[in-house]
Amino acid sequence: MQQTTIKADVLRGPFDPGGQPALKQKDHMHLSLFAWNVRSGLSASKAVLADPDRYRDFWRWPSAAKLLKETEAAGFDSEIQYGMWSGYGGATGWNDASLDFATGAAAAAATTEKLGLFTTIHVGYEFHPLLIAKITGATDYISGGRLAVNLVAAQNVGDFHQFGFDEVPSSDVRYDIADEFTTLLKYLWSSDEPIDFDGQYFQAHGAQINPRPAANPRPLLMNAAGSDRGLEYACKQCDCLFVTANDSSIEAYAGRAKKLHDMAAKFDREVRVCAMVYVVMDETDAKAEATVDWIREEIDRDAIENWLIRSGHVMNSEKKVLADDQIGEDRADTSDDPYLGIGEEYYNELGLGMGAYRLFGSYDSVADQLAGLYEAGVEQVALCFFDPHRGVQQMGEHVIPRLRERGLNRV
Ligand SMILES: Cc1cc2nc3c(=O)[nH]c(=O)nc-3n(C[C@H](O)[C@H](O)[C@H](O)COP(=O)(O)O)c2cc1C
Structure with a gap:
């Protein structure tokens, strides 16, 4: 007997079958x-x-398995995979190796028992939503409903080339693709019946996954857009939204958080605002500062330069940013400039945290600033440590108890 199919009547968000x-x-x-x-x-x-082994290759198995178990034991709520298909080289091979979104998430699910698991998937490289629904549905099922998915539109020219594309689509196109991708993904995650979907970018005929996710109504979705077009997509379709701010003050983060909460409210939706945070902490501010000084003095200049080129920040002799296909032409000579033409502050920000909110200091300073971010509307933090095994242990022993003293995270 042929099964009846459901014709998808929604192609773009907001779309929350079964509610958010x-x-x-x-x-x-x-x-x-x-x-x-x-x-x-x-x-x-x-x-x-x-x-x-400690500072660079913590991602390797079994080090990462141990780190995930330590993270769970320390009282973290979740882990978030960084979605990378290539890195930036330099003396350290910065980000040149990584566990992918599917293997990393499945391994994390099998290694932990209660930790939330965010995996990061690029929608721009034309993975079909059925493939992604199948992988994430099964991972969520295995983990007992702990998976969340960070959907990034993708914007890295080198990675578009790796996947065989000549260029990066415009922001409008990238987020239209993301919108349609997300709608079909949500249908597949939540529907009892096979789906017929006839979109501009994706088609599916009688598409269905089994097992479906254990999470009800569906796994959480995260997004890290920065552009207004991207933020509109994120507020319509996703649940946890990354924020960054040009100046690393709590006030600037409060402004970004308010903007996103207000934008989501226009679509009758809620969002959880998440800041990326780079942490170096110790018993005293002075001890943490000494480590920060050491990391700063050793910044991997070649890796930063590659990052600048790949993200379109390289300038010409008139200090105008060069487009990717102009990089060989009239490039500003920065060989004598220790900061590669971007200024000391931005150079240091990239080396220590890639523009994340920087949290350096004693356990008290770190707990105070986290509480301040929460007060400012930042409800989630994605913490990245120079020394991850130690950082996770410091959070469990010193910072989470201090957050409790400040009225947060009591259970
Ligand atoms: C905190 C944060 C985390 C991000 N994580 C990833 C990631 O894991 N993989 C990726 O390819 N891009 C990542 N991005 C890039 C974003 O997805 C996005 O493309 C970028 O912020 C530019 O915004 P736009 O796409 O709206 O122009 C991240 C960005 C931010 C701010």
């Missing part, structure tokens, strides 16, 4: 370990070479 998953817990800052699956994480510094 629960996002918030009162007085609770959601704590995530970020970038555990990528070589050197957010540290572009030759300091990692002082002890490569």
